[in-house]
Amino acid sequence: MIEVIDSARCTSxxxxxxxxxxxxxxxxxGVPVIARQGDCQTCxxxxxxxxxxxxxxxxxxxxxxxxxxxxxxxxxxxxxxxxAVGWTDGTRDRRGDDRxxxxxxx
Numbered sequence: 001m002i003e004v005i006d007s008a009r010c011t012s013x014x015x016x017x018x019x020x021x022x023x024x025x026x027x028x029x030g031v032p033v034i035a036r037q038g039d040c041q042t043c044x045x046x047x048x049x050x051x052x053x054x055x056x057x058x059x060x061x062x063x064x065x066x067x068x069x070x071x072x073x074x075x076x077x078x079x080x081x082x083x084a085v086g087w088t089d090g091t092r093d094r095r096g097d098d099r100x101x102x103x104x105x106x
Contacts, residue, residue, distance in 0.1 A: 002040045002057050003067045006078060007031045009054035016046035016055060044081045053079025 002024055005016075010031045017025040017032050021043060026035040040057070047055045056072055058065045072078055082088075 001042055001060065001062075001065070002034055002037060002046060002055065003065055004056045004069055004072070005031055005034060006054045006056075006069060006073070009052045009078070011052055011054075013051065015049045015051070019045045019049045021045065047079060047081045048085065048087060050079065050082070053082070055079070057081065 007030075012028075012030050012032070014027055014032060017027050022036070022039040022041055024034060024036050024040050025032040025046070042057060042059065044057050047057045056067065056078055058067075
């Protein structure tokens with residue numbers, strides 16, 4: 001379940017808003033808001049596509065978890081799913097088409 005957006009890392013690109021299949025996030029004039037946390041399917045797409053590692057999705061899909069943002073930052077948990085599937089800075093050039101679609105809708 002989506003647990004936190006780190007406002008210190010988020011650049012308000014709205015990729016998470018665009019990629020979420022269940023419309024969990026609301027756009028704002030700044031950092032998106034987790035508006036419907038209970039609708040999260042724990043698909044990890046928001047964490048996967050976040051270019052700033054500003055999101056944390058808990059692998060515990062059934063219930064919200066108590067989250068310590070400082071501990072998440074210290075353990076490098078933010079963006080860990082993206083790294084686990086091989087979406088690292090070294091593979092960024094291979095994701096260009098997907099990201100372009102998410103940003104511009106073409």
